[in-house]
Amino acid sequence: MCDETDLAGFERKGVSRRQFAAVGAIGGLAACTAIDGAAVGLTERMVTVTTPDGAMDAFFVHPAKAAPAVILWPDIAGLREVKMAMARRLAASGYAVIVPNPYYRDLPAPQFADFAAFRSGGGFEKVGPWRSKATAPDAVTRDARALVAWLDGQRAVDTRRAIGNQGYCMGGPYTVYSAAAVPARVRAAASFHGGGLATDAPTSPHRMLQKGTGYLIAIAQDDDAKQPQAKAILRQAASAVGAAAEIEVYPADHGWCVPDSPVYDPVQAERAWERLLALYGRTL
Structure with a gap:
């Protein structure tokens, strides 16, 4: 999960606050102009979307024909234009995509225009109390069930097909919790530079892996350096339950898949995107 050490690392690698803002703006612009919906x-x-905890605001985009649904869980900076752009791109590939505001319990989206605004605006301090509510496993479970119920009520969703979900940074664990919460509907979980996937907690995501769900766990190289045992724990957990899981450490840093991140790596991001589409092609 993205934390202050990641941001310090950006600066050690020569990404100043000014450059960070510039990269975020350029990356966000590139993502936003990639698809004209x-x-x-x-x-x-x-x-x-009505949940047990309140009214969740979300972005929903879909093609003209009914399509399999996907939940796209944002990273720590929340629902913003770059996430909408990513959703549009996925929708153009034939999916009905919803991007929830993970912080809806506290305030509507967007909380930050882009990741540069998150960094320059004291994002970690601001989201601290919001995140503690949003990331609790039982809260994610409630949200996932509400989202699936809402999606299944939409004409734009082909309910004969399974639902997929993908998450970035703190959204990575959400994908596993969501599949465990609604196993009959959510059949694919893809985590990109997700944090906290293998911990000592009884609710650790690796303990929630299950047969019948396809998993794609794309790990950042710097996250792997911090927790090198995680990939083996995840592989062992998947093997133990007979779950199909693609688990790989990518030669890119935490945040590489998101265009407004200062460490966005277009080559590795595209490779991860291709693996995502392959997962959905097999499972949805």
Whole structure:
């Protein structure tokens, strides 16, 4: 999970705060202009999903024809334009995509325009109390069930097909919890530079892996350096239950998949995206 040591690492690698802001703006612009939703027949809107904890605001985008649904869990900086752009790109590949605001219990999205704004605006301090509510396993479970129920009520969703979900940074564990929460519907879980996937806690995501769900766990090289045992724990856990899991350490740093991140790596991000589409092609 992204933390202050990651941000300190950006600066050690020569990414100053000013450069960080510039990279974030350029990356966000690139992502936002990648897909013209209207031009490729997409429909998008902000929606409200009722959960046991309140009203969750979310972004929903889908093609003209009913399609399998995907939940895209944001990173620590929350629901913002770059995540909408990523959702549009996925929708253009034939999926009905919802991007929830993970901090809806406290305030509506966006909380930050981009990751540069998160960094310069004291993001870690601001999200601390929000994140403690959002990332609790039981809270994620409630949210996942509410999202699946909402998706299954949409004409844009092909309910004959399974649901997938993908998460970035703190959203990585959400994907495993969601699959465990609604196993009959959520059949694919993809974590990109996710944190806390293998811990000593009884609710650690690695203990929630299950047969019948396809997993893609893409680990950042710097996260692997901090917790080198995690990949082996995850592989062993998947093997023990007979779960199909692709677990790989990528030659890129935490945040490499998100275009407004200062360590965005377009080559490795594209490779991860291709593996994501392959997972969904097999499981949904």
